[in-house]
Every structure is written in structure tokens, then in C-alpha cells.
Amino acid sequence: MYQKDGQKYFIVDGHVHLWDGRATNHKNVHGKQFIDCFYDYHKNLSPEEALWDYDTYTYYGGDRLMKDLFVDGYVDHAIFQATLLSDFYVTGFGQTEEAFDLARRHPAKLTYNHAYDPRYGEAGLAQLRRDADRMNLQGVKLYTAEWHGESRGYKLDEPWSRRYLEECIKLGIKNIHVHKGPTIRPLDRDAFDVADVDKVATDYLELNFVVEHVGLPRLEDFCWIATQESNVYGGLAVAIPFIHTRPRYFAQIIGELLYWIGEDKILFSSDYALWTPKWLIEKFVDFQIPEDMLGEYAPITVEQKRKILGLNAAALYDIDVPAELQLDEPAGQGGVDVAAGAKESVSL
Amino acid sequence: MTAAVLSAEAEVLDALATVTDPELDEPITELGFVRSVLLDDVGITVHLRLPTAFCSPNFAYLMASDALDALRELDHIGEVRVLLDDHHDSEKINTGLAADAGYLGTFGDEAEESLAALRDVFWRKAHTAAMERAIGSLMRQTPMDVDLIRRLTLRDLPEGKPKVALLRRRFAIGLSNCPNSRVLVDDDGKSIPIEGVPLRLRFAKSVRMSMEGNAHFCRGLLATRYADDSVGAEPIVTNTRTLRRMQ
Numbered sequence: 001m002y003q004k005d006g007q008k009y010f011i012v013d014g015h016v017h018l019w020d021g022r023a024t025n026h027k028n029v030h031g032k033q034f035i036d037c038f039y040d041y042h043k044n045l046s047p048e049e050a051l052w053d054y055d056t057y058t059y060y061g062g063d064r065l066m067k068d069l070f071v072d073g074y075v076d077h078a079i080f081q082a083t084l085l086s087d088f089y090v091t092g093f094g095q096t097e098e099a100f101d102l103a104r105r106h107p108a109k110l111t112y113n114h115a116y117d118p119r120y121g122e123a124g125l126a127q128l129r130r131d132a133d134r135m136n137l138q139g140v141k142l143y144t145a146e147w148h149g150e151s152r153g154y155k156l157d158e159p160w161s162r163r164y165l166e167e168c169i170k171l172g173i174k175n176i177h178v179h180k181g182p183t184i185r186p187l188d189r190d191a192f193d194v195a196d197v198d199k200v201a202t203d204y205l206e207l208n209f210v211v212e213h214v215g216l217p218r219l220e221d222f223c224w225i226a227t228q229e230s231n232v233y234g235g236l237a238v239a240i241p242f243i244h245t246r247p248r249y250f251a252q253i254i255g256e257l258l259y260w261i262g263e264d265k266i267l268f269s270s271d272y273a274l275w276t277p278k279w280l281i282e283k284f285v286d287f288q289i290p291e292d293m294l295g296e297y298a299p300i301t302v303e304q305k306r307k308i309l310g311l312n313a314a315a316l317y318d319i320d321v322p323a324e325l326q327l328d329e330p331a332g333q334g335g336v337d338v339a340a341g342a343k344e345s346v347s348l
Numbered sequence: 349m350t351a352a353v354l355s356a357e358a359e360v361l362d363a364l365a366t367v368t369d370p371e372l373d374e375p376i377t378e379l380g381f382v383r384s385v386l387l388d389d390v391g392i393t394v395h396l397r398l399p400t401a402f403c404s405p406n407f408a409y410l411m412a413s414d415a416l417d418a419l420r421e422l423d424h425i426g427e428v429r430v431l432l433d434d435h436h437d438s439e440k441i442n443t444g445l446a447a448d449a450g451y452l453g454t455f456g457d458e459a460e461e462s463l464a465a466l467r468d469v470f471w472r473k474a475h476t477a478a479m480e481r482a483i484g485s486l487m488r489q490t491p492m493d494v495d496l497i498r499r500l501t502l503r504d505l506p507e508g509k510p511k512v513a514l515l516r517r518r519f520a521i522g523l524s525n526c527p528n529s530r531v532l533v534d535d536d537g538k539s540i541p542i543e544g545v546p547l548r549l550r551f552a553k554s555v556r557m558s559m560e561g562n563a564h565f566c567r568g569l570l571a572t573r574y575a576d577d578s579v580g581a582e583p584i585v586t587n588t589r590t591l592r593r594m595q
Contacts, residue, residue: 033401033436040400044572152458187406188461190469217371217562220554242565249564252557260554 001325002074002309004285007302010325012313013078013277015177015212015237015269018065018099020091021058030147031088042274045241050279060273062102070109073270073277076310077108077319081141081177081212082115087148100135111317113139113177118160119148125167132171138317139175140168141212145191152187156196162203169206175316177235179212192218198225201232208316210267213238214257223260233316234261236308237271243283251289255297263304264331267313281309307331357585360385360392360425363418364583370467371407372563373474379563380570380581381411383433387587391426392419397433399569405437409454410463412445468521472535475517477559480552482510483531494545503527 002009021035039057052060060068069075080103085093096114103112114135116128131137145153154161156178168176180192194215201209214234215222226232234257242250257266268284270277285305289297311331314321364385365377376382376396383395396412412432419428432441444454452459482505483497492500502525505511515525523529523537530539532548540548571581 030401030436037400037402040569040572044568150457187404187409187455187459188463188466190466191404191406217558217565219558219561220551223554224551245568246564249561252561256554256557259550 001076002281002285004282007285007306008325009074009281009285009306010310010314010321011075011077011277011281012268012310012317012319013069013073013075013270013272014210014235014267014313015081016065016069016078016272017081017083017274018062018095018102019059019083019093019273020089020095021093023058025089025091027088027090031085031093034085034088034093038274041238045245046275047244047279050276052273057273062098065102065272066106068276068278069272074281075109075277077111077314077317078272079111079113079139079313079317081113081179083141083143083179084115084117085143085146087146111138111319113137113141113175115141115143116164117146117148118158118164119151119154121160125164128164128167129171132173137171137173139177139210140173141177141179143179144196145180153191157199162200165200165204165207169204174206175208175210177210177212180215180218190218192221194218194221194225197232198229201225201229205231207231208233210235210316212269214253214266219253219256223256226261226265232261233265233267233312235267235269237269238274240268240270240280240284241275243280243287247287248290248293250287251293251297254287254300255289255293258300258304259297263307264312266308267316268309284309303327356387356589357385357587359422360387360394360419361583361585363422364394364415366418367411367414369407369563369566370410370470371404371559372566373470373477373559374563376411376415377583379567382583384584385586387585387589389426389589389591391428393429393431394419395431395433397570397574398435399566399573401434401436403435405435405441405455406463406466408432408435408437409441409444409451410467412441413451416445471517471520473555473559475514475521475523476535476552477556478510478514478517479531479533480549480556482514483549484553485510494542497532497549498530498540498542498545500531501527502529502531505531 002011021031021038023032026032035058039054042057043051069078080099082096083094100112103110112135114131114137116124118124120127142156144156165176178197180194192215194211197209197211208231210233211222212235214236216239222234226234239253240250242253270280287300289299306327311321311327313319315331361377364382365375367376368374369376369379369381372379381396381398383397386393394415396415398408412430416428416430419425419430430445432438435441441454447453451463483500486505502515505514518525523533532540532545534540534548
């Protein structure tokens, strides 16, 4: 819980990791390239006081995670998003068993979302059933750009992917987090294209699709499909740290999101340990659209911030929110008019 | 001799400046993607670099092969070599470029067709953003209502950068640059019905904002990635030519 200026905020961090990017875990040079790329993101967008040294960044462990999120970081509940990257790392990048074990020991604080890869066919489906049972899965995180043998990625609307999504419905897995990334095969297409999310969101209304990183670098395409679909949400991981280095750009991102997809569809996420939640939450609560941009975007209200910082994700994951931290009107409503802003005539 | 050498270098940089990042619609020379240029008696060697090792390989390939094409256009250039540094697909792309293998030859069964359709998607995005910039800059001088914006033609736009940029992008996607052409159009060049004008403009603004934001981010990441290098945003140009090749 975070408190400021007499307002209280229930915090759900929708995207955290417990990874091992140390050299001992690299399978090949891509393991090093991947963690180095993450570290550059961290260095590029963090405030100086929140910078980590490289060695700590490659592996920090469960105790450090608990402290950064729940002691220092105001977070009430956090959701692990698996990033396996088995072609790059010996035991995978995200540490499944370590994270799952932490979540089992702190069920009120942590939810573990696992991953699957439809390119494993029938064997993968059987594994998904076992994982859902053992881990009591409510959500999965799909990294569609993950390498697998000769393949550099897949699309959500491919036949095998559809079979896995249908299996999720049967197993009660309702939240499908999607991370778009580069190098999707075939390379003739735009790797960040979110059109496949659009197709499956239309076909599987029982599922919620959370597009991580709000579709960046294709924010406009994400906003467009989210406008058409009532079950598409946007996770703020990677977008929210711009609040520090480029607050005017962040104002545009959040302004566009509120305009196109609305306050009930946006989820706070730190992407820990890419960034730590403490400073992100403090800055977001203090944040306001700059005065000279108020013609373009409406000011952000406290109520909107409360939904984005936790109440929307709490609704998606049935997380109990203390009565004093709830809003009069429930947050995270799938049925609300998602294109409210977009349907109004634009003032010129 | 000095004048000739300088002009050779300038010519090379001008040629490289015609190559744009398809996603960001900005020249690779301004984005800091050209790491070094070496002119010698054999020819020219250009090293490119990108903000991350995982930048999309298709765009990386497009920029590298566009650079190769642009340099080969120059007279008396000699042998042209373009190399992409520090990318997860560097080896594959550099081998393909050196062998003139083309896109399909470079990526083998990871590729299906050509990159033409992909390039077209981003040309259309670039056009949408340029259209919004041109209308936006005119609106700051002259307030217009929806109907006026809808009926705006190319001749109504003041001369200047936004107009030049718009004409260039219209040409790229095959739209007419006749002065009587409508400015506000859809991706196929058709004019917009009056009730669709606000939404088209609003979406165009999102496209523009997204492209500009990505460019900021890429610049930032590139600077972080190469902070320890002695290489700045400007390419290091070395000329060891002793022969009067390119004048």
C-alpha cells in the first residue's frame, strides 16, 4: 500500500521476474547478449539512486526480491511472469522452481504465472495440464519471439497456439499475457505486429489478453486493436520508466492509452528487476500531464491512478482488496466501453 | 587533393544519409547507426551498429543492404563492404551481404517472400505521420474546422520542411503529388468522409507520436550501449586512399 497526500493506493505489480543471467547459466553468446540488453534498459531509464551494479543485476535471489517489492516497494501483490528462453540459458532465464516456491510460501503476496510453447505440440499440451494442476495457474505469459530450434517465434493464431488457448479455457487459466518481441518467423512480417492478438481476442472471449509493454514499439496498433476488443488489456512494463527520463513522452503514452483503451484496461508493472517498483510508484502518483499538453490530454485523476496501480489487476486475478482501498465503482471492468475517448469527436 | 578527398568523404556520408531506419523514418547517419567509414585503395568499408543485439534482424538487414545499394551508386567507389557489428544475426547478415545473397539467400527458410510488403507497411506509417505533421503545423498558424481540413489540398500547404517530407512519403507509397490532391487521405490515398476526419487525424497523431517516441528510445539505448566506446554519434571516417579514385 502506498499513501500520499491523504490518498491510499492498493498496489499490484503485474510483471516481476526472478532470473539468473549469470555467465554460469549462459548456454551460448545469446544468453550474454540478452542480459546485457536488459542491463542497458536498466541503466538507460533508471534514476541514479536506483541503479544496480551488473553482478547484482544478473542474479539477486528471492530475499532481495521480497525486500525490493514488499518492504521497500509498497507492493501488496506481485505476479511472476515466466520468461524461459531455454535456447539461451541452461536452467532457463526466469527461475521457475525458485519463483514458484516463493509464491507457494507467500500466497497472499505472490502469484506465479507459468509459460508454454505451442511448438511442443501434444507433449507440451500434456505438460501444460500437469503445470496447471501443480501450480494452480490463473495466467500464463507467452513470449512469442522465443527461439525454438530453427524457429525464431510464432503467431498466436496458428493452429497449435489455438489448441493451447482452448486448453487454457478448459483448465481455468483466464489471463494470457503476451510479450511481443523481435525476430518472429517469418521475418517478412513486422515482428511486433499485434494483429494476431486481435484475432484470438475476438475468438476467445473467455480469456483476457494482457499485451505487455502496451505493444511498444507499436503503441498505435495496440491502441487500435484494444479499441476493437473488450478483453484486451495493456501492461505498463517498459513504458512506465520513461516517467523519469522522458516525462513528456510518458505523458503522451499514458494520454494515448487513457484516450483509446481507457482507465480500466491499463495495468501497472515494474518488470522487476529491470526496474524497481519503489520509484516508479512514487513518481506515478506524483505524475501529472504537463500544463502545456492539457489541450491534448485530460489531467489524470487519483481514481484513474488507483485503478492502474492495482485495482484493475486485482479484479483480473481475484485478489482481495481491503474495503478502505476499494473504489465505489468496481475497477477492471471488461464490459466497459473501451473506446469511450476514441468515439468522441476530436476537438481541433 | 585535399578538396577531392573531402568531397569523397562527404559524398559517402550523403549517400549513407539517404538510408533510413524503416521503423523510425530517420536517416541512419542521424541515428548514430553508422559506426565507421574507411576509404582505401580497394574501396570502402562501412560498419553499422544498432541499439541492441536483438533489434529486428529484418530491419537490420534492410538498412545494411540499402547502405550497400546507396554506396554502389557512387562513381569510382571501388569495392563496397558493409558490415553489421554486435548483432545476434551479425554473422548471417554479413555473410549474406558479402555474397550478395539477397534477403532469401541470407535468411534461408526463416524467410518466405521478400521484404517489400514489410517495407510498405512502414512507408505507410511514415506517410501517416508526415501527413499529421503537415496538417498540424498549418493548424497552428490557421485554425480550421473539420470540413476545411478534409478539403485541404497540397497547394494549400506552405512551402517548408513538413511539406517536402510529406511529398517524399507520398511518392514512396505511390500517391499523386499533383497540387490539387487532398492532404488528409487514408493509406490508399482516398479522401476521408467528413465524419471520419477526427478519428483519422487522432490516429495519425498516435502513429507520429509512436514513431518519434521509438526514435528517442533507440537513441538513448544506443548511447547507453556504446557509452564506453570512444565512438560518438558521428561516424569515424578514415581515408587512406593514395589513388585518385572518387573525385
